[in-house]
Amino acid sequence: MTDDDVLAEFRAAGALLEGHFILSSGLHSPRYLQCARVLMDPERASRLASALAARIPRELRSQIGIVVSPAMGGVIIGHEMGRALGVEAIFVERPTGRFELRRGFRLNEGQKVLLVEDVVTTGLSSREAMQAVAEAGGEVIAAASLIDRSAGAADMGVPFFPLVALNVPSYDPAELPPELAAIPAEKPGSRKHVLSAAEGAA
Structure with missing residues (x-):
């Protein structure tokens, strides 16, 4: 699957948005890829996960014992990656501000983990999730995401395989x-919240 093929999937799902968006990192951007929309079609999600799994070298792929993804954004693609790789998929949450395993999820000591995100911007949340994996006894040997918004600049600390880098x-x-500041800022996600231009620049 080429970069154009991936973006065509996003466009077909109405998931490639233009405007003024506040990313989870706090940075602002004129474009936003809404992975929840592109993943709402199970067949499309499966296609994208299979293409992403194929980006991981076979030798590394064979070592992966489990997929871990950060909630909420990584849960669906993490589950589909588990299916594509033939391993279990679990997720970490941060109910008190720090990622942790809950819901009876456990990792075996030294278990080899693939960390899967939907979108990587700075890599900060990925590194925080990796810390939670390490504290639970696992070892992240690679990371993957549908989209790398950093265009290769994010430091993941492990081999990183995005489906497409933008x-x-x-x-x-x-x-x-000025042209972005003049547009009201929207923070996409589970709650719809539109900020005025003044709030967005605050």
Whole structure:
């Protein structure tokens, strides 16, 4: 699956958005890829996961014992990656601000883990999830995501395999270009919240 093929899947799902968006990292961007929409079709999710699994070298793929993904965004693609790789898939949550395993999920000591995200922007949440995996006894040997918004700049600390890398500009809220600052900012996600241009730049 080429980069154009992947983006065509997002467009077909109405998941490639244009406007003014606040990313989970706090950075602002004129484009947003809504992975929840592209993954709502199980067949499309399966296609994307199979293509992503194929990006991981066979030798490394054979070592993966389990997939771990951060909730919420990584849960669906993590589950589909588990299916594509023939291993179990679990997720970490942060009910108190730090990622942790809950719901009876456990890792065996030294178990080899593939960390799977939907979108990586800075890699910070991925590294936090990796810390939770390490504390639970697992070893992250690689990371994967549908989208790498950093265009290769994110430091994951392990081999990283995105399905597509995008060079989409993102800005600190104090350094917005005028044309972006003039548009009300929207924070996509489970709760719809639109900020005024003044709030978005605050």
